[in-house]
Amino acid sequence: MSQTATFSHRTFKSQLKKYYSFYTGGFIAFVIALAVAEQLGMSREWIGYWFLFATIGLYAGIGIMSRTAEVAEYYVAGRRVPAFFNGMATGADWMSAASFIGMAGTLYLSGFDGLAFVMGWTGGYCLVALFLAPYLRKFGQFTIPDFLGARYGGNIVRTIGIVSAIVCSFVYVVAQIYGVGLITARMTGLEFGVGVFVGLTGILVCSMLGGMRAVTWTQVAQYLILIIAYMTPVVWLGIKHTGIPVPQFAYGQTLQKLAEVEKKITADPKEAEVRKIFKDRADAANAGLKDPAKGMAEGRAAAEKRLADAQTANAPGPQISAFQKAVTEYPTDPEKWKAAATKDKGLAARAAPPRPHAEPYVGKDEKARDTARLNFIGIVFCMMFGTAALPHILMRYYTTPSVQQARESVFWSLFFIFLLYFTAPCLAVLAKYDVYTNLVGSSFASLPAWAAAWAKVDPTLLNITDFNGDGIVQLAEIVIGGDLIVLATPEIAGLPYVVSGLVAAGGLAAALSTADGLLLTIANALSHDLYYKMIDPSASTTKRVTISKVLLVVVAIIAAYVTSLKPGDILFLVGAAFSLAASAFFPPLVLGIFWKRATKWGAIMGMSAGLAVCIYYMMRTYPFFTNMGVPKMDLWFGLNPISAGMFGLPVGLLTIFIVSLLTPEPDRETQELVEHVRYPHLRGDIVTEAT
Amino acid sequence: MQLSAKHHEYWRKNLVITAVLLAVWFVATFVEAWYARELNQITFLGFPLGFYMSAQGSLIIYVVIIYIYAKYMRKLDLEYGVDEGELE
Numbered sequence: 001m002s003q004t005a006t007f008s009h010r011t012f013k014s015q016l017k018k019y020y021s022f023y024t025g026g027f028i029a030f031v032i033a034l035a036v037a038e039q040l041g042m043s044r045e046w047i048g049y050w051f052l053f054a055t056i057g058l059y060a061g062i063g064i065m066s067r068t069a070e071v072a073e074y075y076v077a078g079r080r081v082p083a084f085f086n087g088m089a090t091g092a093d094w095m096s097a098a099s100f101i102g103m104a105g106t107l108y109l110s111g112f113d114g115l116a117f118v119m120g121w122t123g124g125y126c127l128v129a130l131f132l133a134p135y136l137r138k139f140g141q142f143t144i145p146d147f148l149g150a151r152y153g154g155n156i157v158r159t160i161g162i163v164s165a166i167v168c169s170f171v172y173v174v175a176q177i178y179g180v181g182l183i184t185a186r187m188t189g190l191e192f193g194v195g196v197f198v199g200l201t202g203i204l205v206c207s208m209l210g211g212m213r214a215v216t217w218t219q220v221a222q223y224l225i226l227i228i229a230y231m232t233p234v235v236w237l238g239i240k241h242t243g244i245p246v247p248q249f250a251y252g253q254t255l256q257k258l259a260e261v262e263k264k265i266t267a268d269p270k271e272a273e274v275r276k277i278f279k280d281r282a283d284a285a286n287a288g289l290k291d292p293a294k295g296m297a298e299g300r301a302a303a304e305k306r307l308a309d310a311q312t313a314n315a316p317g318p319q320i321s322a323f324q325k326a327v328t329e330y331p332t333d334p335e336k337w338k339a340a341a342t343k344d345k346g347l348a349a350r351a352a353p354p355r356p357h358a359e360p361y362v363g364k365d366e367k368a369r370d371t372a373r374l375n376f377i378g379i380v381f382c383m384m385f386g387t388a389a390l391p392h393i394l395m396r397y398y399t400t401p402s403v404q405q406a407r408e409s410v411f412w413s414l415f416f417i418f419l420l421y422f423t424a425p426c427l428a429v430l431a432k433y434d435v436y437t438n439l440v441g442s443s444f445a446s447l448p449a450w451a452a453a454w455a456k457v458d459p460t461l462l463n464i465t466d467f468n469g470d471g472i473v474q475l476a477e478i479v480i481g482g483d484l485i486v487l488a489t490p491e492i493a494g495l496p497y498v499v500s501g502l503v504a505a506g507g508l509a510a511a512l513s514t515a516d517g518l519l520l521t522i523a524n525a526l527s528h529d530l531y532y533k534m535i536d537p538s539a540s541t542t543k544r545v546t547i548s549k550v551l552l553v554v555v556a557i558i559a560a561y562v563t564s565l566k567p568g569d570i571l572f573l574v575g576a577a578f579s580l581a582a583s584a585f586f587p588p589l590v591l592g593i594f595w596k597r598a599t600k601w602g603a604i605m606g607m608s609a610g611l612a613v614c615i616y617y618m619m620r621t622y623p624f625f626t627n628m629g630v631p632k633m634d635l636w637f638g639l640n641p642i643s644a645g646m647f648g649l650p651v652g653l654l655t656i657f658i659v660s661l662l663t664p665e666p667d668r669e670t671q672e673l674v675e676h677v678r679y680p681h682l683r684g685d686i687v688t689e690a691t
Numbered sequence: 692m693q694l695s696a697k698h699h700e701y702w703r704k705n706l707v708i709t710a711v712l713l714a715v716w717f718v719a720t721f722v723e724a725w726y727a728r729e730l731n732q733i734t735f736l737g738f739p740l741g742f743y744m745s746a747q748g749s750l751i752i753y754v755v756i757i758y759i760y761a762k763y764m765r766k767l768d769l770e771y772g773v774d775e776g777e778l779e
Contacts, residue, residue, distance in 0.1 A: 112727070115745040119720060122750045126716045129757040130709050134764070248747070252737025358742040360727040369728075377724050384720070402775045404768065407761040414754050425746035675694060678702055679773045682694075 035498040048187040051505040056202040063206030066214035074211035075142040083405040087412020089219035092513035097179025100510035105482025107428035111357040120383025127388035129410040133397040137406035140689035144391040145529040151592040152600040164584035171573040173518040177563040179511035187504040222509035229506025236493040266353040274476040279351035285344035319469025371638040378643030386578025389585035392517040403680035450491035523552040575642035583610035583648025602660030610652025617644040701771040719752040
């Protein structure tokens, strides 16, 4: 590398630092200005609009400034992104709406067992660092199928790579666009569909004009917003409950206090009363559903008797009116009764006392606990290997100036991701402690303001019903939707509305940045791998970039259309994307680098076998498919369908291994390619970097 | 091109550090998760240890693993003359 190049890299980096410092300062000033405006009487809607349009305008602005028609700029941001900034961009690329909004809620609801995602989504970067990033950077082309194509030769491996990349990225991008629509709707009160449209415009202006270059610099901006948004309310909640502004290191005390409260709630007779109501109703529904006609009549008689008993016993007013309501609203139509009874059956889940937050693998017996442990490990495994195989993440390591910077960049990526992921478990504990101590035990007449507001806005996120009619909130009477935790934290901490707007803007940044990266991956797989490499290798650079831009719009529109159908099992789809990526990509990528003997047919058979096992297991065990008529089978070792990659990946590895040994050794040229990627710099080396 | 004995030694050292760090990663992830219930009997910084590791401890170990790898490989590159030159 010449001296001028070194010099220009250095100036570039210091300029970037200056720009983004100004930008961060500007953003904080913007939030403060809105806070002042709120005190002066600006309405909530307007704060929402300001956040929405200012941030999307900002991302679009960066997109317009970074527009390009050069191939290397469009596909890999000119390979000039310093490790530190690529780390931030990867962080935003990685952390999706599910991480930002959903993670703390999952941890709130499932306690220790939810930590499988925290571990899986961070530990996977060790595999990226040790097995992939530096070698892919040395190879230095544009996409992941590029590497598979060059290493194994022929179009079959490349094609399997293209299909897998598109499938994984597409299900993932649908989940992101869904998140964009939801957050926009919540921020401004616009319709879900309008929200999707507004968000999509932001994504397109950015990625279409400047490809990877624009996406990179927007993602850095988005990372800064999302991390500020996530940390602000946690700092306040931390001061409230632990007395220090970095509660991540001190919430052990809160966790201990929480365990005490959990014990108290489990022993509380009023709580037991509510849980018994659920158990009785679930039992009655179970019994009644065996003989619906009889069950319906008996149910009515029981409800009437309960009312009569309460009246003779002179029970408190609200209780009598609750029982009265149960009688008058008792279903007369058998179908409606059946639906209500089926719903009641589900109440059995609420009849259990709260599970201790920090306790791993809760189950009714040793066998159930062991299965819970196996499933925890299954999720960790699939999320980790999926992380190390998702093309939109691996692609980011093509953009650094050197192999060493790629290595350092994985460090920065994980560091920036770590900041959010080690905060989420803390937020879950603090919010839970707040709910268990302040909301539980309060009277229905004077609920904490945030709870009253959210229960009114969205009953799917927070529903509190006085089942035993004592006028006091019992824990068993509260149903919380996971997304509530992050969304309501500013209000739980007693912060002004502007912080709620900030959090929504952070969630939007998380969803948009991930959607950007995914759409680019899909469009590149189609334009670069399919069109340029396989259909028309003589296409001019302008034509290639233009085709990529057109495809990006088309894919975005299809993704938005699928999103508008609101497919139900989005969370499962995201999990499935990880298992699929792990089964299809991890074995051929890693063996391709570490084992010279891996052959073309080994890769073809291995990728197919891994994918086949993974898809087979999901189809035969996941209710969504079995309900559509796919014959159902028993779980293997009790492992849930989301962890199908735990079977797919080993099968893939083994198949590549066996088939490679049965087929002739790869030619000299391929072996030289493997040697080439293993050394950051060799004298007299071949050149694979694409420009 | 022909690789020298020195090149092979570089690659062997790379494999060794990769294996060592991978072993640490494996223990911090799967062994830790397997024994989480037992670890929870120990209290660390006010946390049950099993919970602490999964929520924070293992994550810190992951960050450190990648840091050590980047640092070590930079040194190894220079030592074996396969570095890319000054490129900040």
